[in-house]
Amino acid sequence: MSAIRPWRMIERRQSRQIMVGKVPVGGGAPISVQTMTNTPTEDVAATIDQIRRCEDAGADIVRVSCPTEEATASFDQITRAANVPIVADIHFHYKRALEAADKGAACLRINPGNIGSSDRVAEVVRAAKANGCSIRIGVNAGSLERDLLEKYGEPCPEALIESALDHIKLLQDHDFHEFKVAVKASDVFLAVAAYMGLAEAVDCPLHLGITEAGGLIGGTVKSSIGIGNLLWAGIGDTIRVSLSAEPEREVKVGFEMLKALGLRTRGxxxxxxxxxxxxxxxxxxxxxxxxxxxxxxxxxxxxxxxxxxxxxxxxxxxxxxxxxxxxxxxxxxxxxxxxxxxxxxxxxxxxxxxxxxxxxxxxxxxxxxxxxxxxxxx
The missing domain is CATH 3.30.413.10 (Sulfite Reductase Hemoprotein, domain 1)
Incomplete structure (x- = not known):
């Protein structure tokens, strides 16, 4: 009913756009809402069932962990069944990234610096390019590189930003630019400061999250303060609310944040x-x-x-x-x-x-x- 007033307007940060499957991220596209499955990926039926519930809740993108060869063996069944793009969550095993890309992943969540040599990064980039995958660089205060912890003494905004820039350079050195970046922390002040600093340093889309936020109530409050603060400042192109709760609840909380700020409307x-x-x-x-x-x-x-x-x-x-x-x-x-x-x-x-x-x-x-x-x- 109410008209848009100037004091309600949020001026969003200008970022370049990438595609996660059919979902545009950045470049003024609607802020997408993500979540992550918590079923064993090897249990295809349970994973697809959980993805369905997330889709019904409005999820734009769903992330699925791929820690083992068994997890990626039937990954194509999951990507074919899903109605939304599926992000393959990869940490140290670069071969899981190659397998997931070949089996329909729309995006690879990976830290290039964690998977070994430049040759391995090059292989992942080739697989991503061949399969039309984007990449999300996921920096986390809880798993910062040892040299950065030694340099800064503790997780701090500068350390998270430097880590992100180092990972970005690894991709750019291989002429890959279809990436988005997250610099997550469970500490709201740390996460917000890191995102604000990174937003000034790069033009890529940013994936927002307060990681390990807690249970449904505490995590919702904590995430709303951190993510909401950034969104209000115009920062953020896609979000995930990390809760110790069923993933569809994360989606609903995410949409409530966006609705409260007038950034998206649903339901x-x-x-x-x-x-x-x-x-x-x-x-x-x-x-x-x-x-x-x-x-x-x-x-x-x-x-x-x-x-x-x-x-x-x-x-x-x-x-x-x-x-x-x-x-x-x-x-x-x-x-x-x-x-x-x-x-x-x-x-x-x-x-x-x-x-x-x-x-x-x-x-x-x-x-x-x-x-x-x-x-x-x-």
Whole structure:
């Protein structure tokens, strides 16, 4: 409902664009949301099933670990079954990178300096070029090179940046430029400082993350502070929220971050109050039920759910559908910011779900008509 105001605008850092499969990263493309499977990659059925759940949650890219020859043996079954690009996570075994590239990986997550000689780097680059793979350089404060730890004494922004630049040079020396870079740390201050410094030093896309962030609540808070800080500064082209939780939860948190900053919209954005004794209905349980029942809605739209008339009408004016608690079990429903009708508590949940589904269909039809009109004009 609300218009874009200048003070809501984020000026994104200009980066060059690469492709991860069919997903553009950088160069002004929408910020993509990634996650990573945690099933044994050798268990193809379980891995594909988990990828499906991540796809349903909206994942743009999914990373799959390839630590062993057994893991890459059936990797092509996974890449063929997936509807999103698959990144092969490689650490020290360069042959796993060669195998994954040949078996459909859209991107290789690898640190060139960790895989041995220049000849091995050259082999990986040749495989990446031959198969149309991009590469993600993944620097992590927990696994910095020994010489950098000796030089700086401890993980610090300068050490992470130097590591990233060293890895970048290895690829550029082999005339490979289709790469993105991450400089992750579990310390929010360290990660943010490293990303900000790297953003000034290179023009490649940056993959954001606060690594080893923690469980669902703690990790969400920590990641939101770190990743959100960078996104607000215009830094970041793709993100992964690292949680000790199921990967689809990472995807949902990632989209909530982007929605909160107006950088991407997907599904229903719920505006709701924390509730108090003024509430005309059980706000907490109502919101929990609505979020669960509206998970299938992918269309961007907004819903306000407030328990009383103190802030309810004001929030409802800014959302597609609004619900404000009233007395005697009757509550006001707003459509497109305007008072429309009352609904009783007993019918409230089903009624709001129907309204949201109808509004989503209306928006989709309008978008389809606009797309058809554009095609016809061309």
């Amino acid at each position: 229903v954005r719920v505006v709701s109050c924390p509730s108090c004794s003024r509430q005309g209905f059980d706000v907490i349980r109502t919101v929990e039920a609505l979020e669960a029942r509206l998970e299938h809605i992918k269309t961007p739209m907004s819903l306000s759910v407030l328990g009383c008339v103190v802030n309810g009408p004001g929030e409802a004016r800014e959302t597609d559908i609004g619900l404000t608690g009233g007395g005697n079990g009757k509550h006001m429903v707003y459509l497109s910011g305007v008072k429309d009708h009352h609904i009783e508590s007993a019918d409230m949940l089903d009624h709001i779900v129907r309204l949201v589904e109808a509004k989503a269909a209306e928006i989709e039809d309008a978008m389809s008509d606009a797309g058809n009109a554009t095609v016809a004009a061309e």
